[in-house]
Amino acid sequence: MTIDQNELSPAEDTALRKRGRGVALKRVGYEARRNLLPITLAVVFVVAVLIGFSLWISDKAQNADAAVTHTVRNHQLLSVVQSLLQDAEIGQRGYILTGDSFYLEPYDRAISEIESAVGDLQSNVADNSVQTANVAVLRGLIAQKLSELRQSVQRRRDGDQAGALAVLKTGQGKVLMDGVRDVLSRMRAEEDRLMEGRAEQASRAGFIMEMMVIGLSLLAAAVGLTMLHIALRRARSAEAARDELLSRLDRKLLAILAADIAGYSRLMEGNETVTLDRLRHVRDLVDPIIVEHQGTIVNTAGDSVLAAFSSALSAIDCALEIQARMEADNRDVAESDRLLFRIGLNVGDVIVRNGDVFGDTVNVAARLEALANPGGICISRTVRDHIRKQRDLTFDDLGFQTLKNIAHPISAFRVRAGHGA
Known part of the structure; x- marks a missing residue:
């Protein structure tokens, strides 16, 4: 039926x-x-x-x-x-x-x-x-x-x-x-x-x-x-x-963290084997911190790290913890042998393709990193505006900086923990 x-x-x-x-x-x-x-x-x-x-x-x-x-x-x-x-x-x-x-x-x-x-x-x-x-x-x-x-x-x-x-x-x-x-x-x-x-x-x-x-x-x-x-x-x-x-x-608004070890070439000339062992140790410290702050490691080349975050707060928290952890790790190391990161942060529209990120936002983060002191952090005004009311930090105004291969001057700030003027 x-x-x-x-x-x-x-x-x-x-x-x-x-x-x-x-x-x-x-x-x-x-x-x-x-x-x-x-x-x-x-x-x-x-x-x-x-x-x-x-x-x-x-x-x-x-x-x-x-x-x-x-x-x-x-x-x-x-x-x-x-x-x-x-x-x-x-x-x-x-x-x-x-x-x-x-x-x-x-x-x-x-x-x-x-x-x-x-x-x-x-x-x-x-x-x-x-x-x-x-x-x-x-x-x-x-x-x-x-x-x-x-x-x-x-x-x-x-x-x-x-x-x-x-x-x-x-x-x-x-x-x-x-x-x-x-x-x-x-x-x-x-x-x-x-x-x-x-x-x-x-x-x-x-x-x-x-x-x-x-x-x-x-x-x-x-x-x-x-x-x-x-x-x-x-x-x-x-x-x-x-x-x-x-x-x-394929376009997203992301916070980009660019980190590089200061004086790496000099350290490699001094003792390649010890420096490479220290670099592996540092990466074992830094990579989990990035993951804990919901960051994605986009690229690593030698002593540099490029990571992407969904928010500026996650990126700055990650950068501060990296520098704090590195400071503690270097306490028992001779000053001439210390591995110190310079970190640059920027926020903006990026192109995401095959797991990599491209665009001016990424380039500016890399250039800001070069302005940071060894063991320090340098950010763009855009990042500062995202985090200034959310975190107790001091921002040292570097003014407008002319960066290599960047068409327009960028307003940059060095960041320190603790409240300031």
Whole structure:
């Protein structure tokens, strides 16, 4: 018998719909139970393979990181050898010209340490035949240079200043030193070549790890789609509608935070390894603070951080907490070794595309960051107007600033905690 649904009463129509949904749910449950065992076995197998592969990739990544550290160490040893030879030469010349034994202190120290430094260098580059050959040439040149230095110093000790000066005037010392510099330059170039390859290996290993994470996510999604295909149709439709809506809303009003470490290049020149370790430690402190204040980390490049917030209040609260946390973290660190952020804040219309942000608002935030003191915060007038009645802060007016690549002068303020005039 055919029933015209238009003739059903509201109660009958509701009951019929409930029965239809119940049948559909039972069917989904039946299909899921029937395919559960093979799906589970397949998932276990694939996950086991991926875990094994991930362990192998992790080992490769650790080896790549160790190789980069090894190359940095070689650069340091090359600098030590060159510095010791220069100290010895400076001490030699000072002593010959003045006869003051004060100049023999750097000379004697360099003479006593140079052999050990070259030995460390030779041991550290033993895995590279090119560098091993370079060290052999370097040893010969250093031996001749030290012989020339000792000869002239000994003559001066014996009171023969004219003879010592005659050794200098032969120019042999300069020729030998130029030869040493040439070998050291070639070795540095070789280490730079190795660093480039090793850094690429580390980057490739990280990329593969990211792809594996994506692969595991896709596997989980595939299992869910297989077992709950009917239920997920509606979710996929809603997700597609949301993506379409977001693709149209590519402009948003956001607060942009730009942060950069003051004097980072100087710190890297002083000690790359320690500075990189400190930078990783600082990022472990700063990144969670941004997330806690509902911020999104948009971009990181070296020592800089770019983050977006839905409100100026969240952005300033985040910036203040970052600087407070950094101040506490630096208390036990020598002043010359401290990592201090400069932070710039701006609010305005930005273009959002593929997870990145663009526009003058972002550029102004980056330029304001350069106006901030190390450990300080610099904001635009727009940010000041958003937060001045909401937070107990002091605003030092910097006037209108002409910023690079920004068409119009920007009214800027430095921010300090606590109420001021």
